[in-house]
Amino acid sequence: MYRDGDGGNLQADLRMDQESLLKRIEIEKNKMYGIAFAYLRNEADALEAIQETVCRVWTKRKSLKDERFFTTWMIRILINVCMDERKKRKREAPARLEMLDRAATHRDPEERMGMAEQIAKLPSNLRMVIVLKYYRDMTITEIAEMMEKPDGTIRTWLHKALKQMRADMGEREEAHRNERLAEEGLGRS
Numbered sequence: 001m002y003r004d005g006d007g008g009n010l011q012a013d014l015r016m017d018q019e020s021l022l023k024r025i026e027i028e029k030n031k032m033y034g035i036a037f038a039y040l041r042n043e044a045d046a047l048e049a050i051q052e053t054v055c056r057v058w059t060k061r062k063s064l065k066d067e068r069f070f071t072t073w074m075i076r077i078l079i080n081v082c083m084d085e086r087k088k089r090k091r092e093a094p095a096r097l098e099m100l101d102r103a104a105t106h107r108d109p110e111e112r113m114g115m116a117e118q119i120a121k122l123p124s125n126l127r128m129v130i131v132l133k134y135y136r137d138m139t140i141t142e143i144a145e146m147m148e149k150p151d152g153t154i155r156t157w158l159h160k161a162l163k164q165m166r167a168d169m170g171e172r173e174e175a176h177r178n179e180r181l182a183e184e185g186l187g188r189s
Contacts, residue, residue: 038131039082053078072146126161
């Protein structure tokens with residue numbers, strides 16, 4: 001807190017005060033780590049994304065119009081950093097990703113398809129909504145503010161993501177059921 005010339009308290013200005021800004025970042029560090037890890041799936045990359053976010057927050061702090069939205073603003077920057085990193089990875093290593101995809105298709109469906117893998121297969125906008133809603137416990141309104149989209153769009157994306165995940169799970173269960181029936185049929189002959 002600052003004191004004005006008359007001895008009254010004034011709210012510390014996050015846009016100018018380094019100590020206040022760092023305290024707010026410290027408060028949000030667990031949320032930031034969870035989001036970064038959900039996007040990048042690697043502790044070192046998540047920590048690097050957080051570090052880059054803190055740098056960007058510091059350099060862009062004067063563009064923050066309303067301090068009440070600091071957390072939303074900072075997490076939006078973090079998501080952009082994570083998305084940039086993912087794009088960079090795709091450009092740098094397309095062959096490696098193709099090899100991983102081929103290896104994954106040769107494994108047993110149950111082995112290859114966990115919830116995290118299902119979420120990873122979603123388009124980035126749908127994946128972001130699932131992660132923020134179910135892993136970060138954010139409301140539709142909070143997600144809409146963060147993503148700068150209407151509530152209805154977020155609801156639609158959430159519905160599409162859940163529908164796609166259910167369909168994938170149904171296909172996987174059907175394939176597993178058919179496999180069992182085939183094994184039982186072969187075992188009886």
